[in-house]
Amino acid sequence: MTDAVLEELSAALGSAVSTDPRLLEPARADKSGHRSAGRPLAYVSAASVADVQHTLRIANAHRVPVVTRGAGTGLAGGAIAGPGEIVLSTLAMNRVLEINVDDELAVVEPGIINADLNAALLAHGLWFAPDPASRAISTVGGNIATNAGGLLCAKYGVTREAVLGLKVVTADGELLSLGHRTVKGVTGLDLTALMIGSEGTLGVIVEATLKLRPLPAGPVATLGASFESVEQAARASAVITASRLRPAIMELLDARALDAISAHVGVDLGGRGAHLLVQFDGAGAEADAASARAIAESLGGSVELARDAEEGERLFAIRRAFHPAMERLGTVLIEDVSVPRSQLPAMFAAITDIERRHDVVIATVAHAGDGNLHPNFLFQGEEVPDAVWAAADELFTTALRLGGTLTGEHGVGLLKRRWLQDELGTTQYELQRRIKQVFDPRGILNPGKVFA
Template identity: 45%
Template sequence: MLIDDLHAVLPPDRVVTDPDVLRGYAHDEAEWAPHGLPAAMVRPRGAEDVQATVRTCIRRGVPLVTRGAGTGLSGGANAVEGCVLLAMDQLNRIREIDPVERLAVVEPGVVNDDLRAACAEQNLWYPPDPASSPWSTIGGNVATNAGGVCCVKYGVTRDYVLGMQVVTGTGEIVRLGRRTAKGVAGYDLAGLMVGSEGTLGVITEITVRLRAKRAAERTVAGYFDSIVAAGEAAAAVVASGVVPSALELVDRHCLKAVDAWKNMGLSAEANVVLLGRTDTPGDTEAATVLGCFEQAGATWAAMSTDQEEADALFAARRLAYPALERLGPVLTEDVCVPTNKIAEMLGRIEAAAQKHDTVIANVAHVGDGNLHPLLITPLDDDNARKRAQAAFEDIVNDALALGGTVTGEHGVGLLKRPGLVKELSPAVLEMHRAVKTALDPHGILNPGKVFAS
């Protein structure tokens, strides 16, 4: 039996078979993405545990699905029926922080904010900061190439991954990438692993690039009557030449949900809030952002002089998704469009909401065109669910029509597989499948995710 084989190669505390526990780990946060019940879950403590698990799955022909904290929003970590689930939460050590080389070596179960806090103690900074950073793990961030609030200026996870240790689809432990600032020896296999959603290998250690601790930020807030006007303001900031350290949009649906949960009093005066930050010394860039907000029709705009107030506004941005979840099932979109199409795309999202009689809240990294419409439905309302799914498809199609992509940072997983087929040509899809076949010849690694096998 599979369970006997796992017990034969792993210490007894590594293997979990309790059905109630397995059900709790069987899916991520993607609403309505299908999932199965694992046959077992392995909680490795090192690469050798992962290797033993992979080799057992190869022998048995059993699927292997790797998961981090389960904060994903595309179904990428969802269990396949009868699979072995590899839960990386025990691989959670920060192995090294090197202030001279400005790098850190971490295990995949390290929580994003924990790494950032450890770096800050040495006046260093790890920039990628998804909204889930208090809970999501570096391994999961690497698997989806996560972005976040500051990626408009500082880039996404891929820009900070130097190298990694990986257990391959043939059960070998290998090292990819480098520790040096430069290096072009061979193909960029480490880069290939970033964003691969567990379909090409199991990452057991990650070396990331760090930056020096940055200067204090200046925050500019603007209130707008319409989401399209806020989108026009964001596009104007980009066109101005200023590269903000953050440029975020939060609409009234989100503000009201956060207020209802945390009583922050943010929804009384605005339909849409646009939040900009700059970290270049001086007030020149912040003043430019303020001018863009005012010229685009902000009903109120100001540069914040109260750091506590500014932090509260950004806290509301991070709390938007969990606050909306309290109201009912939330289907989360993740499209990205060219910045000069932001306002038009936001208008199309509003049209999709009206067409399909669906409540759509909006948060967005508008500085780089990454929009997160949040489709909200009542509990146990099948018709509302179908309308939301139809609106979801319209939004994907509209993003592609405007020259965008079906996912900016959440990954393809299960929910975006139909959109990927629309975005990529048949020839390019075959290139993806060829890579998958070469690196996972037994077809056991997260099968059915990203594109149908």
């Protein structure tokens, strides 16, 4: 059967189909550290909607799994392909089809890199707000498939808030147009929203109509505040939110993160228990920064203030050095829990406790403005040690107990399948599976991901 599938794919798609190990091997992994059991069946580099439709029709007829893949920067194993599976890459579908300045929207193919799109929008004074840390290397299609977040979400929203409509190819190769080109619209069920964050399990996104924003204008004001403890810093961030201030960015780094960065950049940040970075933009930026400074200082923070974007960038250099700093120290499992903002101090306290009891190393950065924490588990070697999984298990359970969620912005993929029912409950889990079956009756779309 394998040969028949390859033959049909080749007949329909020609040189877009490949079994070259140089394409198949990388598709076994993503940035999660996971790797599939073996080489996938074939790699299809789709250049058009028709290519995607051909691939799905053939795959569906033969019940062959299809793993849709963009840049492969996912952190949850959602785009990993294994034996017997077709890798459907949409990376070559990377055109900007339209930039409509009057309607503040863009129509793009899914393979365009987030930063490339924003570079194209810059001249128009417009901006696609979803801003994952991976924006220089991740695709808009991947951002949509995982409902990606990033640093700016408390003020500017997540990907779901920035997508008006989608074109989607279904499991049996039909093309659907979902959503609207308008700001408002309530015609039937919101399938656009259902697709966002569905991680390749419902269909293949082949086009997106994106809601753009005017580029934030006016001043930018940035604070860097050092605290003796992470609990103090977390409290400061919670009070800043509760004071009705609305930072564009609010990032928190704990002592372990600061130690790693110190070693990497050769500047001693030691002795700082935690660091909070807060950036305001827009007309009220300076006044807001002054208020935030007063809050941080009243809670024991030592504050540095930058009054322009360039100086602010210098303060943010610490944050940007975090991931490179961690990678120098060993293998890293990047986690992604989210809690209500008021629970940040409790979550940080729990992480310290989990780290000690499981004898693991966890360096944590948080998008404190929206309660999203990235505890980074550090270990040596390729295999995730059992102690790390045990600690991660406790991390997830704690986040749920505090009213939070397993994953703020990375998705479920392979990594969090076994905890999904804990969060959703059995009834909702089964309902979600039945919805998946409506879209994909033969179970060919990214099987084994999200739903175990």
